[in-house]
Amino acid sequence: MLKLDALTYHHTNGQSQIYEFSMHSKTGQITGITGQSGSGKSTLLDLIAGFLLPHSGSLTWNDKDLTPLPPEARPVTILFQNDNLFDHLSAEKNIAIGINTSLRLSAGETKKVRQALNDTGLEGFGARRAGSLSGGEQQRVALARALVRDTPVLLLDEPFSALDGETRATMLDLVGEIAVKYHRTVLMVTHDERDCSAIADQHFTLSNGKLHRV
């Protein structure tokens, strides 16, 4: 279980703002978080992913304290709205880098990459350069990499908001399937409440620096 208990962060850039996050999410559960621009959605994900350090409170995964761990050591994969891929590498290599950053894979690991391509509907796209893929295909590659990384928590920072309606719905369905099939705990921040109602098991809104259950 991912647990945030009075996780506090004091934003000092520009306007001063204090955030205090408390919530928990069970294994395999999808949590949707909505809020207006600047409400602190990305700050919340940055704290969980390890890009920001909290000033107080606790952040645990299955009772293990995550706060002293650097981003690469946390059981977390994050997907951004843009820039999830290295454009000059192929889709397959972008996925493989989630297993081994030097891109030297064993036969078993290569098979795992192919499986992830299949699971995300990218059969035949492995050799394509990431920069030549459409927005939706790029996000599928990023999702496939999240699968091969085997991290139990998947953080989605509005990754589908730049996609058209149909592609967005397909991607949300895919996230739902992955959460069930791979037992991922998913935290999805979005400014569109329809995304939450489509797949989320629980829904919070963020306002005045705090999470409120809907």
Place this chain on the structure above:
Amino acid sequence: MSSFSPLRRFGISFWPGLAVGAALLCLAGTIFAQIVILPQTTTVSAALDAQIWSILRFTLFQAALSTLLSIGLGTALAWSLFHQRRFPGRGALISLLSSTLVLPTLVAVLGLVTVFGRNGWLNDLAEALSGHSFGAFLYGLTGILVAHVYFNASFAVRGLLHRLEAIPAEKFKLARSLGLTPWQRFKLVEWPALKGTLPSMASTIFLLCFTSFAIVLTLGGSPKYNTLEVAIYEAVKFDFDLLRALKLALAQLAVCAFLVVVASGLRASSSAIAQARTPSIWGEPFGARCAQLGITGFCAIAFLAPLAAVLIDGLQADFTKLFAEATFRRALFTSLVLASASSVFTIAIALALGFARRNLSVPGRIPASWWTPVVSRVLAFSGTLYLAIPSLVLGLGFFLIARQFAGPLNFWAVIALLCANVLMALPFSLAILVPAMEKTALRFDKLCFSMGIRGIARWRLAEWPFLRADLGYVAALAFCFSLGDLGVIALFGNQDFATLPWLLYQKMGSYRTHDAAGIALILLALTITVFALVPRVFAGGRDAET
């Protein structure tokens, strides 16, 4: 003929620019004719002798090596500065590195000699610590490379740092969360961002080193290390061998024209906008941090020490004696007048060319027609003539004109200096002004057209408030370029007509080191003051955002 209706509408902002572009091309044609066509055509078209080939080979070799070293060090320093955001004095160091563009060449050379010369600080330190010195390594090829890297690595840092800062923060978060090593991060995240800008940056640096004059003149040390520019200077000034000067100028023109054509195909990738980012809370791995701090510290010392040397030595000069010299007062006056005039002409020409160019580049103004690409190329080429016709070649052209026409040589010297200085500042000025002018047009065209705001009213409401800061920067740039230039003046300078860099060179040559240090400090102080003050005066405390 529908496109001629908008032409009438924009004529007031189109014809002056076209006239200026045509005038600049005529100037280039006249210089070209002086060098290539008019004098003894058959002799000039004869094969270049072995000595000229050898000079050409060395010029290309030192330019290539200087470019390689400048890009290598510039990349390492930009990478280090990017990752060491808390390095003490980082902001000031970046500002100083940016200012090398306007730093008078001879001032930096004097500083380099004080630090790295035979009796310089480095040798004194080495003697004191180990009893051995490095000797006179700062002359010949090493000296040329050190000085070229000093200027051009600093120039490269600014652009490369800008590219690194434009990488989306998400890329670095992704690299961090995947656990990439600093080398893997460089290969996958930073190098792809840098490599788009390297070919155009390298071609610019290569051209600057290929046409370098003052550095080679002062640090070359022997004819073995002459570049084409210095060989032209020596042929005219010392041997009065105009035929040889013409052959050298022809070789210089041919190579420069080829390089400009190649360089124009190497455009930098689309403009980069710095991303707001907070420093990584986890810092860099120990090895990378040590490398970054080492590179930044070394470069900061190597860059600042020559400037500190100019300051320390300069303060020991006898300024009362210096100001009592009539030659110095004349040189100071001439330099200030020429720099001010260059500044005014550069702004006027850049604005005229800029207004004409944006009529063709901004959608909704003059629609594309058969003649628009031609005019567009003419306008673009006329603004970058300096790259194809270096100042010594330009000076030689005017020197030949002066021999044909009556009138005092000093009159032609003033014209040659003004032309060279304006042409030198023009490519940089256009690179700054044209994008800003296009932005104001895109933003205000519809509003101004619908309300009938044009002419002076448009300038006052929709141009000046948004261009004033850039115009101030351009004015300072042109002033400082002119103030520090030792190019054309090397051909025309004499006791009656001198500028500060020419006088500094004379003092250095006659070993009047205290006087030279004093002049160098005055040049440095003037450059820093103008570069710091003029843009602020133009901006007037108000910074309108386009």
